């Protein structure tokens with residue numbers, strides 16, 4: 001039996017070929033394509049503007065945004081996902097760039113008109129000071145007035161609709177999930193088992209689930225001047241029944 005990931009640093013090994021197939025399904029690519037115009041509107045992007053897709057995975061949004069004339073750069077830790085993003089961009093004739101990096105130390109300063117981090121790619125670190133650090137890095141990478149879109153699960157929704165066990169079919173195998181809600185830590189833990197043709201792989205992940213107030217405070221602490229909490233990319237007001245929480249944060253102008 002192989003073990004993938006540990007309670008600390010799980011994100012460095014978790015995102016492999018199986019998880020790529022589980023997460024980046026054809027339907028999820030179509031969803032990103034449908035959402036791309038909404039992202040452009042929310043972020044106030046025009047053709048030629050530069051956008052950073054933080055934790056871009058295999059580039060669902062990076063490619064869709066680049067195909068619309070935005071200069072899109074995807075950053076992620078997982079090299080195979082970045083390679084797939086490059087191939088997808090080339091197939092589409094979209095000029096996107098893909099860079100390997102850790103969201104806690106971005107190699108950019110004042111370089112982007114906007115940034116996004118979507119599909120619950122935030123909240124992995126054991127300590128919230130690292131989440132604030134990521135937000136500070138994003139603020140640093142933006143130009144004055146630049147906007148940042150963050151999209152995560154809603155803690156309230158997770159609590160009210162918590163499902164301890166789940167399963168799905170992935171690439172001809174079965175992915176079994178066993179979740180634990182650790183409310184005192186504000187986290188959801190998941191032990192996963194992938195079974196295919198007599199082989200098995202184990203995974204574990206632990207993701208912070210934030211209240212809107214926590215997200216607002218962290219974005220403010222990181223230096224964002226304005227922070228809006230939304231339910232979705234249509235600017236629907238957030239309520240306790242919203243499955244997702246979107247944060248639209250704007251970096252202030254100097255002075």
Ligand SMILES: C[S@@+](CC[C@H](N)C(=O)[O-])C[C@H]1O[C@@H](n2cnc3c(N)ncnc32)[C@H](O)[C@@H]1O
Nearest residue numbers: 011015055056057076077078102103118119121
């Ligand atoms: C759920 S996937 C989302 C991918 C993408 N945002 C999308 O919408 O398709 C999360 C991604 O975060 C990346 N990731 C995890 N920790 C990271 C870190 N510290 N720095 C950069 N990327 C990271 C993973 O490699 C993975 O591709």
